[in-house]
Amino acid sequence: MNYAHLFEAAMLICFGFSWPLNVIKAYKARTAKGTSLAFIILIITGYIAGISAKIINNQLNYVLAVYFLNLAIVMVNVFVFIRNVRLDNQKSAIVTKQKIRELQKKYKNVDYTFSSEENMNFKELNKIAEKNSVILLGSSMAKDIPVTELVDSFGFDFKLYNRSEENLSVKNAKEFFEANISPLEPEAVIIHIGEKDLKLFGTSASDFDNYYMELLNSVTSNQSRRVALVSVNNKTGDAKISEMNKHIKALADSFHADFINLDNAKLWNPKATKAAVDFAASMGLRTKKPLKNIAEILYSYACLEMQEDIAHNEAV
Incomplete structure (x- = not known):
């Protein structure tokens, strides 16, 4: 057994375990506030770099599968973020109309x-x-x-x-x-x-x-x-x-x-x-x-x- 690969896989699992929880939390929140797309993209870039290194070094093992699993979960965060931005825009449009209507009522005459x-x-x-x-x-x-x-x-x-x-x-x-x-x-x-x-x-x-x-x-x-x-x-x-x-x-x-x-x-x-x-x-x-x-x-x-x-x- 290659313990180096085992510990690397354990690190990836521990590091990536928070992402499914983050997806669920963001999906339920229905808002993109507090979420950084730049940070998510940075993480994705890191995983792609790690996968590339494994392929270049011909290390095609179970650790590579963990990399791909983490990458897929992080990608889900991107789609949830896009969906939440759309919901935020819809809410903003409603709030804007309500605010304008309130001002109209207040200052109509x-x-x-x-x-x-x-x-x-x-x-x-x-x-x-x-x-x-x-x-x-x-x-x-x-x-x-x-x-x-x-x-x-x-x-x-x-x-x-x-x-x-x-x-x-x-x-x-x-x-x-x-x-x-x-x-x-x-x-x-x-x-x-x-x-x-x-x-x-x-x-x-x-x-x-x-x-x-x-x-x-x-x-x-x-x-x-x-x-x-x-x-x-x-x-x-x-x-x-x-x-x-x-x-x-x-x-x-x-x-x-x-x-x-x-x-x-x-x-x-x-x-x-x-x-x-x-x-x-x-x-x-x-x-x-x-x-x-x-x-x-x-x-x-x-x-x-x-x-x-x-x-x-x-x-x-």
Whole structure:
């Protein structure tokens, strides 16, 4: 009897005995929280290295079978992890909708033109606002998004201000930006305009593009400033709005800005994307706040509110 092989097999059995228990525990937990995929992959790599060494040395014995058994059990952990991540994402989507519904109920009848600071104009608000923040610049749909409450609810550690005006058009957007937003020296700007410009676009799409470009030239005068453009909401599938959104997408590409397509709102899971950013931060990775994720949270609220209003009107 080769005692070296026997002791090696005993070591592998003792080392691998915890894995079946871990599989059962993870399966019952139904969550990937507390499980490290990187650690599991590291273990798998170690077993593959051990198996390779045995094969290279032509040590084809019962110890090799123990290696394969342990590897198979650890692989099961990977599949359970993937399943638990999917369950976590489903739970996150439900929690996100519940949180947004709670905020809707709480703030439904409040005017958020100035993001919870009523009866104050933007210049007065700017006196108490912090610079190097994220700004939402929009018109009617954006105006009613309670950004302060959403940021607090989702636990972001940055300032986000709503500087939206009910009747804001691309014609006066540049002037509005320079008067009310530029003094804040924002680090990032989310732009959602065009709702009030359907007539202009129908008459002259080139004029629409030129006005929008004037705004973007002003916004991007600071070359380090990040910009995201949001499409015009097209809940009825209007052909003119669809064409306008193509122009907005082209402008976003031209200025190297993010493009947020509201047609995809039903697919968004803002809590899951935020969790990914939080994970990167916990690992010490220095990442900026992704504008796409911020916009998804803001417009998940707005789109869900609109859907519920439509459902209510249909019921009436």
